[in-house]
Amino acid sequence: MxxxxxxxxxxxxxxxxxxxxxxxxxxxxxxxxxxxxxxxxxxxxxxxxxxxxxxxxxxxxxxxxxxxxxxxxxxxxxxxxxxxxxxxxxxxxxxxxxxxxxxxxxxxxxxxxxxxxxxxxxxxxxxxxxxxxxxxxxxxxxxxxxxxxxxxxxxxxxxxxxxxxxxxxxxxxxxxxxxxxxxxxxxxxxxxxxxxxxxxxxxxxxxxxxxxxxxxxxxxxxxxxxHSNEFKLREYKMRMFDETMGLRRVGIDVPLPTISQITKMVIIGWIRDTLFTLRDKQYSRKRKLFYLVLNVFYNIEKWRGVRRAVLTKLDDHTAIDKYSLEHVEAKSKS
Structure with a gap:
């Protein structure tokens, strides 16, 4: 000391x-x-x-x-x-x-x-x-x-x-x-x-x-x-929920993405991630195959988390605790 x-x-x-x-x-x-x-x-x-x-x-x-x-x-x-x-x-x-x-x-x-x-x-x-x-x-x-x-x-x-x-x-x-x-x-x-x-x-x-x-x-x-985190699919959705709710709580507006907008962004994101995966030299062949399968699902879960956060009321603490990764992790470590 x-x-x-x-x-x-x-x-x-x-x-x-x-x-x-x-x-x-x-x-x-x-x-x-x-x-x-x-x-x-x-x-x-x-x-x-x-x-x-x-x-x-x-x-x-x-x-x-x-x-x-x-x-x-x-x-x-x-x-x-x-x-x-x-x-x-x-x-x-x-x-x-x-x-x-x-x-x-x-x-x-x-x-x-x-x-x-x-x-x-x-x-x-x-x-x-x-x-x-x-x-x-x-x-x-x-x-x-x-x-x-x-x-x-x-x-x-x-x-x-x-x-x-x-x-x-x-x-x-x-x-x-x-x-x-x-x-x-x-x-x-x-x-x-x-x-x-x-x-x-x-x-x-x-x-x-x-x-x-x-x-x-x-x-x-x-x-x-x-710095980066390894999130499982369900965790990533909850992480995006936390980030979006955090922005809303401090007064930063997050527009509600429509289903058609999400569909478009998922497709674009999936294509970009597929090309990125194939070109990335840091991934092993096994990891590339793994991500080529999961890329589309990560994109889906991202926007599911964002949309859920925008639709959740800021004072709905029951829903926030249910969908928040930070809350779930804290509860599991208590």
């Missing part, structure tokens, strides 16, 4: 909950970072009963700049936990990292924090996410498409609000933010622009708050991590 008087340039915050799958590799890479600034690692574990606490303690014994504490499920919230970590942090910059987002190289932390030196107006930085090699085609293709759209891999891109933004679609892209791999100035997180206490989509709200306040956010393509 670090001394209470110790100050750092950077705090890397990692919230954990049954994170044994990737946490060891993640922490190994975090402590390999090459940077001429001081940093600490702060972990809040939500009462995990798998190997997560053991992994955390192993690294805490090796590294004096790792602090951790255990919180209850009742204490945890996507927004409020990140806000609490900002107040607890001893660094001027707080870097947020999900428990399954593994830094891709030893200069990740340098790249994530370098943009703050460019301008005092830059409040938040979003890093690139690269899908893991075996991720199913629909998700793998979407992750690559989303982040490739924010800028080239060889530089940093800045986003801000001005008269150029005339359409909601443009604003949504400019304000887009993900705290799977992100960084922000602690002074703003604990002051003018705190994370809001919302159950989901806290990062999207933060991105909008930054842009609406007249500040800038940066996209650090070279601060990349490996």
């Amino acid at each position: 670090a001394s209470n008087a110790q100050k750092y340039d950077i705090t890397v915050f990692i919230p954990t909950y049954f994170g044994e799958d990737y946490l060891d590799d993640l922490l190994k890479m975090v402590f390999k970072q090459q940077i001429d600034k001081t940093y600490e690692v702060l972990i809040y574990d939500t009462s995990s009963t798998d190997k997560t606490p053991k992994i955390i303690k192993k690294y805490a014994k090796k590294h004096a700049n790792l602090r951790y504490k255990t919180i209850t499920k009742e204490e945890y919230g996507h927004g409020k936990t990140r806000a609490a970590a900002a107040h607890d942090a001893k660094g001027d910059i707080v870097v947020y990292l999900s428990q399954d987002a593994t830094p891709a190289h030893k200069y990740w932390l340098y790249e994530m924090t370098k943009p703050f030196e460019l301008s005092d107006r830059i409040i938040g930085v979003m890093g690139k996410q690269d899908p893991r090699p075996t991720t199913f085609p629909l998700l793998k293709r979407e992750i690559m498409g989303v982040f490739n759209g924010f800028g080239p891999d060889f530089g940093t891109t800045l986003f801000y609000k001005d008269s150029f933004i005339k359409k909601q679609e443009t604003y949504d892209k400019v304000a887009f933010y993900s705290d799977v791999n992100s960084a922000a100035r602690r002074s703003y997180l604990t002051g003018e622009l705190p994370y809001q206490d919302v159950p989901y989509a806290e990062d999207q709200l933060f991105g909008r708050d930054v842009i609406n306040a007249g500040y800038m956010k940066a996209y650090a393509s070279r601060g990349n991590v490996l």
